[in-house]
Amino acid sequence: MKRRTALAALAAFPAAASLPAFGQTLPKVVFGFTAVTDFASVFVAAEQGFFKKRRLEVELKFIPINSTIPAAVQADSLQIGGPTPSVFLQSVDGGLDHVVVAGGGATSKTITGFGLVAKAGSGIRTAQDCVGKKIGVPGLGAFLHVTFRAWLKTQGVDHKKVSFIEASFPQHGDLLRGGSVDAVVSADPFMSRITDSGAGYVASYYSTFLPENQPTIIHTARREWAEKNPSAVKAFREGVQEGAAFMLQPKNNEAVRAAVGKYIKLPPEVLAKVQISPPSPIVTEKQLNYWVGLMKEQEMLKTEPAVARLIVK
Incomplete structure (x- = not known):
């Protein structure tokens, strides 16, 4: 499905989607997220009551x-949790029976x-400048780590010549100031805070090499749990879809930012300018196959994932 068509379909998502049968009890869902705006549709669904109206x-x-x-x-x-596609695929490769x-x-x-x-003061400006350097990433094998290594390859640099350490987003500024790392692969709002403080500078917005509409975050569950709780899975999915449709309406921009x-935990001045x-x-097999190809290039997978079985229909 082309991006324009997909967004149009979301914008038309009905507010009154299917609800569980009267009296049906759905299990409570604890959902895990990290500090990035890629979870905005879940935040919106929670704040706008899109889950609750489905009795979830x-x-x-x-x-x-x-x-x-x-x-x-x-x-x-x-x-249900929100790993990046690469983290999810590695977990499946390692034997976990999880589904999208x-x-x-x-x-x-x-x-x-x-x-x-x-x-x-580091002088890092290009991919070549990263050779021999220590770089912090918010999750080894996660989205920023994998895509940054893929970018290094497009620039003719072997990622094995770069040292990577795992560090959560809130640590990035302190690590740079303390000299524990030479650079970090980071994201807003933490990236803006670092540059505003003078502790670092953006050497590259490297992500421009990535194709459009590839998932940065996917929502996954244990297959056993999903099969035992199909109504909860459906309610969650529909809530997220309605949250996404809400996001696409410009009149809702203020409410979306408030949810994020x-x-x-963004202060008002950061919230006003952060990119969402x-x-x-909706995650497709084609999208997951893109990540499989990227990870195989980096020798991150030992097996060939059966992608068709990894997405709950």
């Missing part, structure tokens, strides 16, 4: 490091809200 109670729980989400889902401390129930944000060439942020600010990733609540 969703508790949103902040998770500092994206790569830990599959383990939390497996342990049932989360029923919905999607979060997506790539767009209009979004410059993440990039390579170098320490002030509440859950990722476009929603992509």
